[in-house]
Amino acid sequence: MIKWGAIISQSETQLIEIARKCRVDIVxxxxxxxxxxxxxxxSAIDFIVGLYGTEFRFNIENPNWEDRDRFIMSKxxxxxxxxxMLHQLGVISKSDIDSFRTLGSICQGHVDMKWTAGVDxxxxxxxxxxSFGLGCALAARMDSSxxxxxxMIGDGETQxxxxxxxxxxxxxxxxxxxxxxIDRNRIxxxxxxxxxxxxxDIGEKFRSFGWKVLEIDGHxxxxxxxxxxxxxxxxxxxYAIVAHTIKGKGVSFMENNPSFxxxxxxxxxxxxxxxxxx
Amino acid sequence: MSAPSxxxxxxxxxxxxxxxxxxxxxxxxxxADLGKSTKxxxxxxxxxxxxxxxGIAEQNMMLVSAGMAxxxxxxxxxxxxxxxxxxxEQVRNGIARPGLVVHICxxxxxxxxxxxxxxxxxxxxxxxxxxxxxxxxxHPCDDLSAEELTLQLLNHxxxxxxxxxxxxxxxVYNEDNVSxxxxxxxxxxKEGNDVAIIACxxxxxxxxxAAQKLSEEGVNACVVDMHTIKPLDGNLIQNLAKKYGCIVTxxxxxxxxxxxxxxxxxxxxxxxxxxxxxxxxDRFGESGGTSELMAHLNINYNAIIDxxxxxxxxx
Numbered sequence: 001m002i003k004w005g006a007i008i009s010q011s012e013t014q015l016i017e018i019a020r021k022c023r024v025d026i027v028x029x030x031x032x033x034x035x036x037x038x039x040x041x042x043s044a045i046d047f048i049v050g051l052y053g054t055e056f057r058f059n060i061e062n063p064n065w066e067d068r069d070r071f072i073m074s075k076x077x078x079x080x081x082x083x084x085m086l087h088q089l090g091v092i093s094k095s096d097i098d099s100f101r102t103l104g105s106i107c108q109g110h111v112d113m114k115w116t117a118g119v120d121x122x123x124x125x126x127x128x129x130x131s132f133g134l135g136c137a138l139a140a141r142m143d144s145s146x147x148x149x150x151x152m153i154g155d156g157e158t159q160x161x162x163x164x165x166x167x168x169x170x171x172x173x174x175x176x177x178x179x180x181x182i183d184r185n186r187i188x189x190x191x192x193x194x195x196x197x198x199x200x201d202i203g204e205k206f207r208s209f210g211w212k213v214l215e216i217d218g219h220x221x222x223x224x225x226x227x228x229x230x231x232x233x234x235x236x237x238x239y240a241i242v243a244h245t246i247k248g249k250g251v252s253f254m255e256n257n258p259s260f261x262x263x264x265x266x267x268x269x270x271x272x273x274x275x276x277x278x
Numbered sequence: 279m280s281a282p283s284x285x286x287x288x289x290x291x292x293x294x295x296x297x298x299x300x301x302x303x304x305x306x307x308x309x310a311d312l313g314k315s316t317k318x319x320x321x322x323x324x325x326x327x328x329x330x331x332x333g334i335a336e337q338n339m340m341l342v343s344a345g346m347a348x349x350x351x352x353x354x355x356x357x358x359x360x361x362x363x364x365x366x367e368q369v370r371n372g373i374a375r376p377g378l379v380v381h382i383c384x385x386x387x388x389x390x391x392x393x394x395x396x397x398x399x400x401x402x403x404x405x406x407x408x409x410x411x412x413x414x415x416x417h418p419c420d421d422l423s424a425e426e427l428t429l430q431l432l433n434h435x436x437x438x439x440x441x442x443x444x445x446x447x448x449x450v451y452n453e454d455n456v457s458x459x460x461x462x463x464x465x466x467x468k469e470g471n472d473v474a475i476i477a478c479x480x481x482x483x484x485x486x487x488a489a490q491k492l493s494e495e496g497v498n499a500c501v502v503d504m505h506t507i508k509p510l511d512g513n514l515i516q517n518l519a520k521k522y523g524c525i526v527t528x529x530x531x532x533x534x535x536x537x538x539x540x541x542x543x544x545x546x547x548x549x550x551x552x553x554x555x556x557x558x559x560d561r562f563g564e565s566g567g568t569s570e571l572m573a574h575l576n577i578n579y580n581a582i583i584d585x586x587x588x589x590x591x592x593x
Contacts, residue, residue, distance in 0.1 A: 112376065122371070124371065129341075132344055136345040139346045162335075
């Protein structure tokens with residue numbers, strides 16, 4: 001069993017610093033590619049760093065180690081968040097993330113397990129990752145493995161009916177090794193969710209399907225780590241962690257701005273963003 | 279090959295194959311509230327710990343299968359053919375794109391299903407799955423060949439879609455000769471002189487009846503069981519085109535995009551040859567008995583006979 005967090009002994013302060021470095025990677029790779037999704041990457045990154053930095057069992061030397069925990073990035077458009085994490089871990093190189101979205105790159109536009117070692121799911125079409133995670137969780141249980149399955153979905157993604165098919169099935173099959181984190185940034189592609197299709201109390205909906213629900217500030221590393229610890233150590237029921245976040249977090253002009261859901265920063269905007277993240 | 283008179287539905291062959299595959303601990307079975315119909319219930323009865331009930335939620339079932347495949351399992355997921363279509367994008371993006379080895383079985387395929395009516399009669403499943411890269415697509419003709427082809431999927435290494443049928447038909451194979459069939463290789467049931475009939479699924483039996491009746495008129499037709507629609511056996515098609523100079527395709531499926539479409543693509547690009555297609559002619563089915571529906575939609579042995587006469591004239 002190998003935990004990156006255990007090897008590096010990351011303090012909370014260090015994790016916050018790693019998240020800052022990831023944010024720099026995120027805006028730089030999207031700027032270089034001229035395309036990508038900064039808003040949802042910046043809202044998601046703190047939780048991802050908190051997860052990989054603490055309880056996640058993962059072998060840096062062998063990213064496809066079969067008994068690793070799984071991280072299913074269902075909101076696959078936020079791929080820069082995953083690539084930046086894998087880069088900070090040393091699994092993929094700077095030249096890899098610099099090649100984001102270019103022909104032949106291992107850093108495809110949406111995360112893809114076929115292209116990137118350390119990526120556990122081929123995403124891109126919303127609503128599918130929680131089902132995939134349920135399959136991983138059932139397989140782990142059949143194999144009497146202790147591995148935990150983590151799925152990250154977007155709040156807009158909960159508009160897909162398949163999410164609720166999976167929520168129902170996870171409770172029915174009592175998969176305690178499955179956890180989902182909902183990146184609750186309240187913005188989707190076209191606009192704010194309250195304009196497009198507001199889901200309401202996501203936590204209450206998961207609770208009604210039999211899940212244990214935690215509500216946290218998705219940018220507060222203490223709350224992130226506490227929620228991960230609780231969910232990792234409870235194997236009796238699936239956990240839904242509603243991480244309340246700010247889309248574009250860390251870059252002032254991207255924060256809470258629907259236009260940066262899927263738009264690259266300009267040259268001038270990159271300079272401002274990097275100053276703010278320094 | 280001679281055909282014993284006893285009958286079998288291809289769904290029964292799928293069910294019996296799953297039972298045999300249970301000896302491999304990697305094999306898991308997923309159901310969507312139709313296990314009694316698809317015959318995965320046979321596996322469930324003896325291996326409940328490796329059978330996962332997904333309820334009436336096909337999209338979820340496809341991705342749960344994909345997740346299990348990514349974790350070392352070999353999932354067999356089944357429901358009605360028509361309801362697999364509901365989850366087409368899940369199959370495309372969640373299973374085939376990452377190359378996860380999930381085997382999907384769609385039972386009750388085609389208008390052969392009968393009285394349930396058009397909502398249950400998939401006539402486009404072979405076409406849509408054929409468009410997905412690296413996807414193997416099969417439609418066996420009887421229970422014995424369905425069992426044999428399903429058993430071969432264990433070591434196939436690619437995602438697949440297999441359409442089975444509900445109704446029993448006379449067996450085309452027997453227990454001695456069925457093991458000769460291979461995924462991706464069409465099988466000549468009967469040689470001839472004048473025309474080659476390439477059929478799949480329950481229509482192989484209709485093709486045999488047509489060939490028998492044609493022989494009474496002095497027309498000697500070859501009959502082929504093309505149980506694998508993709509990858510299509512191009513070598514065999516080429517040989518048939520050379521030997522017979524004309525071809526008739528026969529399927530319980532739309533004439534658009536299925537077996538006939540695949541053969542037409544191959545012939546036109548490699549060896550242009552007169553071709554007639556027997557299949558559902560760009561319309562939906564309706565309720566009715568199997569035989570009367572086949573006659574009504576012009577896909578029974580009479581239609582095959584007419585098509586053979588027409589195509590021979592075009593030689």
